[in-house]
Amino acid sequence: MENLNMELRMEILENSLNVENLINGLIVHYLSLSEVEKSRNFSNKRSIPFQSKIDLLYDFKIFNKDEIFAIELVMFFRNKFLHVSSHNSFTDIFINNSSKKNELKKFSDSKMFEDENDYLQAYRKLQIIVVDIIKNKFIIKSDERIRLGDSIITHVNNHVKLRNSIFDEVQVLSDNLNRSILGEIESSEFHRLIFECINNLFSTLGDKTTDIFEDETFIKKLLS
Known part of the structure; x- marks a missing residue:
């Protein structure tokens, strides 16, 4: 009876399912x-193909080429072990896929990289790296949302502050106008107070409280 090496196949399957679920959750x-x-x-x-999902994440610049390379390498071994019964070891796979051996070697801590144990340890390290890559993307997006939320709150507070400042200056202008009409202040003093209010308004409007809308990157992220 053919040795299917079910222990190894089950490890590959479990790892691959974990990666697939993480990718789906990330989207x-x-x-x-x-x-x-x-x-x-x-x-x-229902689900779109796994390759289409990681291509989508790459197109949205969530993954870079090196990260896609690592993820696709994990899924390459998944497909070989789960769909080809004659492949019961990494050694078997490398007979007709020597380039994949060189790719996996990049994740090896062994200087020799010449036996099945070396291959397995490199694969396990690759798997850990891939999971860490994906989980880190969750953290990045969550942190980004927090920063966007904080920026919006800051802008709203600045807007309220700006509105109140303008209201206060307009109120002062209105009071001085009434005082002038009632003859309570001289014309020259009234003119001085008007210019003072106008200068205060210009100063308030120049506080850069609307810079948030001049940040193109922020607006794109806000609308994404």
């Missing part, structure tokens, strides 16, 4: 999807 996280179970593309019942 849901970035798109802020609610009711995922009703999604046509990201629910458990």
Whole structure:
């Protein structure tokens, strides 16, 4: 009976399912999807191909080329071990895929990299790296949302402050106008007070409280 090396295959399967679930969750996280179970593309019942998902994440610049390389290498071994029964070891796979051996070697801590144990340890290190890459993307997006939220709150507070300052200056201007009409202040003093209010208004408007809308990167992220 053919040795299927089920222990290794099960390890590969478990790791691959973990990566697939993380990738799916990452897209849901970035798109802020609610009711995922009703999604046509990201629910458990239906799904777009895994390759299409990581291509999508690459197109949105969430993953770079090196990160995609590592993820695709994990899935390469997944496909070989789960779909080709004759491949019961990394050594078997490398017989017709020597380039993949060189790719996996980049993740090896062994100087020799010449036996099955070396290959397995390199694969396990690769798997850890890939999981860390994906989890870090969750953290980056969450931190980004916090920063955006803080920026919006700051802008709203600045807007309220600006509105109140303008209201105060207009109120002072209105009071001085009434005093002038009632003859309570001289014309020269009234003119001085008008210019003072105008200068205060210009100073208030020049406080850069609307810089948030001049930040193109911020606006794009806000609308994404």
